[in-house]
Amino acid sequence: MQEIRDTIKEVIYAVMPITLVVVLLQFTIIWLPLEMFLQFLVGVVFVTVGLILFLLGVHIGLLPVGEMIGSSLPKTGKLWIILFFGFLLGFVVTIAEPDVRVLALQIDLVSDGIISRTILVYSVALGVGIFVMLAMLRIVFNFPITYLLMGGYGVVFLLASFTPPSFIPISFDAGGVTTGPMTVPFILALGVGVASVIRGKSSSSDSFGLVALASIGPIIAVLILGVIYG
CATH class of the missing domain: 1.10.287 (Helix Hairpins)
Structure with missing residues (x-):
């Protein structure tokens, strides 16, 4: 109570x-x-x-479920299972994110249906899934998060030079909406669970930074859409 x-x-x-x-x-x-x-x-x-x-x-x-899943995956002893389910969970939880659907609806209206809601939602979800998978890889091998952040934003700025200007603000908005009330709790709990098993409770702080990494994926995904549609 x-x-x-x-x-x-x-x-x-x-x-x-x-x-x-x-x-x-x-x-x-x-x-x-x-x-x-x-x-x-x-x-x-x-x-x-x-x-x-x-x-x-x-x-x-x-x-509780996110942390339990995260703590169960490393016990399998198979890296591909951790990476696959990290990708899958990041993908499906983003599809359920209400902020992503609001953004997709607005872009669909503004673009007169050229960029459909379905394409945008699944592109953003794919970007989140891939970067959650990379975040799991970072937790397992314990390399600095700065490498992933620098590499990710390097790709962002590279793609931005080939993308129509109208897609650039949309891409960064897409990165922002993934930090919504559905995605953040689950991803953080998942990372805490994985890190607590691999390196103990004292290293559970390694799970933080997943949201920062996850927000890069949608930016890259929408910029790639811009290259394709442009």
């Missing part, structure tokens, strides 16, 4: 500031139509309830 109360307070404290700002603007500057303002208030209620349920689900289900 304490966890439920803490989650409710956390969500209320998070949602309340933006609600108060909009209410203040409503009665001072913007004066939205009454129907639209009431829709906003109903949306605030839905968002609050949804975030409470989502965060409870993360704490009850996603985090």
Whole structure:
């Protein structure tokens, strides 16, 4: 019960500031139509309830399961299993990420369907999956994360020189939306589980940096789309 109360307070404290700002603007500057303002208030209620349920689900289900899967994979003693399931889990959790779908919908509308939602979602998911796999490889062999970051962004800047300018901001937005509420908890828990088995609990900090690496994959994927469509 304490966890439920803490989650409710956390969500209320998070949602309340933006609600108060909009209410203040409503009665001072913007004066939205009454129907639209009431829709906003109903949306605030839905968002609050949804975030409470989502965060409870993360704490009850996603985090424990992600860490358990991560701690079970190294026990197989097979590198390819760790890499394959790292890729697969990064891929499927990105498909479920709501932020990615919102971005894909907006790009689909702006591009008049030239870049479809399906292509963008699966391209971003593929990029995340590949870089989560590389992050697993980094945890196993314990080489510095700076090598992957420098190499990844080197590829990004190289591709950016061959990509139409309109794709560059989209690609970096795609990297940002992968740091959403679905992807981050699961990937971090997965990395903690893998690192805790391979080098013990004292080395669980090796799991951090997975989100930074995972955000590079979608950037590269969308830039490649730009090269193809351009």
